[in-house]
Amino acid sequence: MFDYLIVGAGFAGSVMAERLATVANKKVLIIDKRDHIGGNTYDYYNHDGILVHKYGPHIFHTNSKEVFDYLGQFTQWRPYEHRVLGSVDGQLVPIPINLDTINKLYGMNLCSDEVEAFLASKAVKLGQIRTSEDVVLSKVGKELYEKFFRSYTRKQWGIDPSELDASVTARIPTRTNRDNRYFTDTYQAMPLHGYTEMFRKMLSHPNIKIMLNADYKEITSMVAYKELIFTGPIDSYFDYCYGKLPYRSIDFKFETYDQEQFQPTGTVNYPNEHPYTRITEFKYLTGQKHSKTSVVYEYPTEHGDPYYPIPRPENAEIYKKYQLLAATQAKVHFTGRLGTYRYYNMDQVVAQSLTLFKKLIAEHSPEIHL
Ligand code: FAD
Ligand code: UDP
Secondary structure, three states: OEEEEEEOOOHHHHHHHHHHHHOOOOOEEEEOOOOOOOHHHOEEEOOOOOEEEOOOOOOOEEOOHHHHHHHHOOOOEEEOOOEEEEEEOOEEEEEOOOHHHHHHHHOOOOOHHHHHHHHHHHOOOOOOOOEHHHHHHHHHHHHHHHHHHHHHHHHHHOOOHHHOEHHHHOOOOOOOOOOOEOOOOOEEEEEOOOHHHHHHHHHOOOOEEEEOOOOHHHHOOOOOEEEEEEOOOHHHHOOOOOOOOOEEEEEEEEEEEOOOOOOOOOEEEOOOOOOOOEEEEHHHHHOOOOOOEEEEEEEEEOOOOOOEEOOOHHHHHHHHHHHHHHHOOOOEEEOOOOOOOOOOOHHHHHHHHHHHHHHHHHHHOOOOOO
16 A cells, blocks of 8 residues: 555656655655656657757756755756857847847847837837737837747747737846846756756655556556545546646657757747747757767647646636646645646746645644654
8 A cells, every 4th residue: 555646757746756755754656657757857868878858958947945955965966057049030149138139130239228228119018918928019019029929939839929828928038138048047057967867866765666657547446545646637637527728749859960069059949930949959958078969859739748738818717627626636636737737847846846745744744844
């Protein structure tokens, strides 16, 4: 008899497994329908010996000391600040839009204050910021919106930015200084030996058993357990009784080139000219030295593994119904990007599972002081 069955060996499930096993001395079975641990952050050495991320580029960043220190128990960190260029009007310019983006694009030599005034003169005045279109129009105006955001977003999500919640494009700031980092979080680093290795350490505990190639529906009746933690898609758990929650997927196309470097920075975004959204070169992220280089092209698609919950009001309505149903299941707990239908980064998922763990301890094992 296991204390917990945990479905999904990504961050959401693995953090739960590690905490329950280590701190609460619970017996845990963690399963995944894939043939590996790590969920969407799984990385491996390809045929040429280059470390690549199977489900697209994963760059770790957080403002949470708790999350950073927690994961630091299972990996050493390699400091890494991600930089992205956007291919626009035949040039490669910094994204997020900053001082240099504006000067390069328009052949100007403005200082910070002047760029601020320039953007203010372009910005569209809106009463309410409701959609992803509103966010960008209100900051940089129509022309830059169309150059950088409109087509990219339509490609990525299959719908217009005006149909997406504001939170999606609000992930990308606008800057009037020369800071060209993609993220400004306090902690920005990659696991020195990769994500999979970090997960191996997290899950290596005598109280944790791992079962791969195992779908929840297939094995649930074969194992005995007291409580369930589910990190797969919440609609799948309830057999889609309120209809399918929409997810966006991506086809990842990997290439290895017989040259040391392919592009000038970790990621180049292609808002307008190709069916793919971006190309990422892994050696920037991992710091690996190799005479060849591997990259991944991302082609967004409607079909395939559920990678992105789609933040828009009608989907939130459907999710709310599942959430209410979930609340009636005393011994089943949902966490993670798919389990709670949230467009979360890795650190947010770790924080979410740490919070769920604390809640479970407070309810079931108050004698344990965290
Ligand atoms: P997942 O990693 O999806 O894990 C869920 C697991 O559950 C999967 O392994 C799945 O196989 C398993 N599962 C589902 N259903 C079942 C079932 N019925 N039975 C058994 N197993 C099941 N975040 C960042 O912070 N930085 C980034 O740079 C970044 N880049 C990203 C790039 C892409 C292309 C994508 C798609 C996401 C990116 N993310 C990034 C987000 C990051 O991947 C997630 O926040 C994180 O991996 C979510 O972890 P999770 O455990 O909730 O879900
Ligand atoms: N985005 C865009 N152009 C860009 C970069 C981002 O339109 O050059 C929009 C797009 O809608 C994207 C969202 O901003 O989905 C969030 O971008 P981010 O890079 O955070 O996406 P992720 O890494 O999660 O795929």
